[in-house]
Amino acid sequence: MAAEIERGWRDPALLAKALPSVLLQTACFLAPLLMTFALTFQKTKNFQLTWTWNLDVWTDVFSKPHYWTILLHTLEMAVVCVVLCVVLALPVAYALATRIKRFENHVKILITFAFLTDATLKTFGWVLFLDQKGAANFLLEQLGLPAGVVAILFTDWATMLGMVYGLLPFMIFTIYLSIDNIDRSLILAAYDAGAGKLRAFWEVTLPLCRPGIWAGVVLVFLLAVGVFLEPKVLGGGKSPMTAELIRQTFETRVNWPLGAALTFVLMTVAVFVILLFNRVYSLKRAMVTS
Amino acid sequence: MSHRLEARLVDVILYGSVAAVLVFFYTPIFTLIAFSFQQGRYLTLPFEGLSLEWYGALLTNTNARGALVNSTIIALIAMLASTVLGTMAGIVAVRYRFPAKGAFLGLSAAPLVFPQLLLGIVLLLWFSVLGRWLDFNNGMVTAVIGHVVYIAPFAMVIVAVQVFNFDATLEDAARDCGASAFEVYRYVTIPLLWPGIFSAAIFSFLLSWGNFYLTYSLAGSTRTLPTFVFSGIATGSSPLYPAIATAVFIPGILLVVLADWLRRRAARAAAG
Numbered sequence: 362m363a364a365e366i367e368r369g370w371r372d373p374a375l376l377a378k379a380l381p382s383v384l385l386q387t388a389c390f391l392a393p394l395l396m397t398f399a400l401t402f403q404k405t406k407n408f409q410l411t412w413t414w415n416l417d418v419w420t421d422v423f424s425k426p427h428y429w430t431i432l433l434h435t436l437e438m439a440v441v442c443v444v445l446c447v448v449l450a451l452p453v454a455y456a457l458a459t460r461i462k463r464f465e466n467h468v469k470i471l472i473t474f475a476f477l478t479d480a481t482l483k484t485f486g487w488v489l490f491l492d493q494k495g496a497a498n499f500l501l502e503q504l505g506l507p508a509g510v511v512a513i514l515f516t517d518w519a520t521m522l523g524m525v526y527g528l529l530p531f532m533i534f535t536i537y538l539s540i541d542n543i544d545r546s547l548i549l550a551a552y553d554a555g556a557g558k559l560r561a562f563w564e565v566t567l568p569l570c571r572p573g574i575w576a577g578v579v580l581v582f583l584l585a586v587g588v589f590l591e592p593k594v595l596g597g598g599k600s601p602m603t604a605e606l607i608r609q610t611f612e613t614r615v616n617w618p619l620g621a622a623l624t625f626v627l628m629t630v631a632v633f634v635i636l637l638f639n640r641v642y643s644l645k646r647a648m649v650t651s
Numbered sequence: 652m653s654h655r656l657e658a659r660l661v662d663v664i665l666y667g668s669v670a671a672v673l674v675f676f677y678t679p680i681f682t683l684i685a686f687s688f689q690q691g692r693y694l695t696l697p698f699e700g701l702s703l704e705w706y707g708a709l710l711t712n713t714n715a716r717g718a719l720v721n722s723t724i725i726a727l728i729a730m731l732a733s734t735v736l737g738t739m740a741g742i743v744a745v746r747y748r749f750p751a752k753g754a755f756l757g758l759s760a761a762p763l764v765f766p767q768l769l770l771g772i773v774l775l776l777w778f779s780v781l782g783r784w785l786d787f788n789n790g791m792v793t794a795v796i797g798h799v800v801y802i803a804p805f806a807m808v809i810v811a812v813q814v815f816n817f818d819a820t821l822e823d824a825a826r827d828c829g830a831s832a833f834e835v836y837r838y839v840t841i842p843l844l845w846p847g848i849f850s851a852a853i854f855s856f857l858l859s860w861g862n863f864y865l866t867y868s869l870a871g872s873t874r875t876l877p878t879f880v881f882s883g884i885a886t887g888s889s890p891l892y893p894a895i896a897t898a899v900f901i902p903g904i905l906l907v908v909l910a911d912w913l914r915r916r917a918a919r920a921a922a923g
Binding site for chain 2: 365366367368369370372374375377378379381382383385386387389390391392393394396397400449452453455456457459460461466468469470471472473474475477478479480481482483484485486487488489490495496526529530533557558559562579580583584586587588589590594604607608611617620621624627628
């Protein structure tokens with residue numbers, strides 16, 4: 362176990378290691394974010410950005426319900442995606458941490474590889490699988506089912522499938538790490554006290570891996586509100602989500618201030634939703650325990 | 652419910668869920684591999700026949716070859732930069748305590764939870780404004796910078812886990828024996844952190860190699876494999892794209908297996 366070393370700001374060994382990351386993220390993450398925020402107060406005229414400080418874009422954003430309908434749809438999709446990811450990831454992470462010792466590494470490699478594979482290729486694979494004349498329908502037809510049973514491509518269902526597919530590995534790994542760190546003797550103690558497997562899971566394992574689940578929820582939610590490829594390719598672009606709206610605002614309408622404002626709205630709302638969940642959740646816990 | 656029956660049921664759910672998730676993860680991947688052997692022009696089943704002709708087409712297609720070369724160059728540079736930055740930041744994150752450490756961690760990990768498309772757009776705006784001012788165009792360099800911003804935090808987390816399991820007294824011992832700061836790094840710290848650094852490097856390479864969102868926003872007119880495939884999905888496809896996909900899978904799975912093998916060998920060496 363590593364011990365922490367107390368150091369001042371000026372320590373050269375510390376500075377040499379910390380400064381490159383700080384500089385990079387300041388110059389290419391923080392500064393661009395701040396500039397994007399400054400852009401929301403500008404105007405475009407004939408596709409050209411003009412520096413005039415005003416609130417036109419913001420009044421536009423807040424007065425058009427169109428943006429907010431899309432945003433609401435995005436949040437709904439993200440919440441459903443998070444719930445599905447938790448439900449699917451829990452048994453898998455639990456099995457990885459407690460059961461499949463012999464094949465644990467193989468399964469982890471397989472999941473890692475699927476996760477690291479190019480997202481466009483995987484999305485394209487789903488298109489081929491779900492298509493009218495694709496692999497799923499072909500296989501089902503061989504089994505004697507009528508043609509074209511699987512008809513979810515270019516609907517929200519396909520978008521959701523793609524989102525869960527892309528984000529599930531994040532949830533599996535965060536929950537797996539937290540279950541892996543649980544002291545096994547606590548669970549054995551629950552068995553000794555007469556608890557069955559389900560009860561021990563419900564009353565010991567689940568509460569102990571809550572931080573892991575929560576970290577996964579935050580990560581998956583934030584990434585889910587920003588998906589673009591899935592609604593575009595699998596959803597057929599029929600019910601656009603906010604990321605697609607933002608991209609269009611930049612590329613097709615060349616309205617940088619509006620796009621910048623929508624980017625900020627999306628991120629702020631996403632963070633707000635997370636804080637709200639956290640709040641409701643801790644209130645509920647406070648009521649249960651008191 | 653009796654405990655034995657319950658245990659049975661739990662086992663079925665657990666093993667079943669792992670199997671189901673693996674099938675789920677590999678469905679599109681195997682679909683692509685299958686379609687790459689289609690003989691005809693169209694991506695529909697049943698196949699007209701099996702052939703390797705699309706792999707041949709891949710070799711002669713200059714656009715695909717250019718995209719492959721670009722992807723490789725970008726991924727190699729991004730891997731080097733991300734791994735170096737991530738390793739240093741990972742050591743700082745675990746080993747030091749200093750004023751404003753929270754701010755340091757927040758800043759260097761923030762891009763992890765920022766949606767990639769939005770990161771791409773924010774950086775695109777930044778580089779466009781800077782480009783107009785300093786007179787440069789978006790291209791490979793801006794794509795590499797974008798990749799490093801996004802991937803270095805991943806590398807940091809992976810290396811930090813390794814540093815966390817690292818016995819700091821070994822460095823003290825080396826120092827007590829008269830090793831200089833450089834020698835301590837060269838002969839103690841880096842070798843012990845090597846498995847973590849190596850997995851971070853492979854992770855970085857593959858994240859950059861398969862990155863779509865950032866490349867799409869930042870690479871200007873430069874095409875990489877993911878953006879090349881994306882443009883192919885948009886305009887009527889042919890089995891050329893599944894063939895590209897399959898060709899991309901092979902180095903990926905080899906790298907992941909290699910990383911795990913090295914990690915386990917290091918773990919065995921540490922234990923034995």
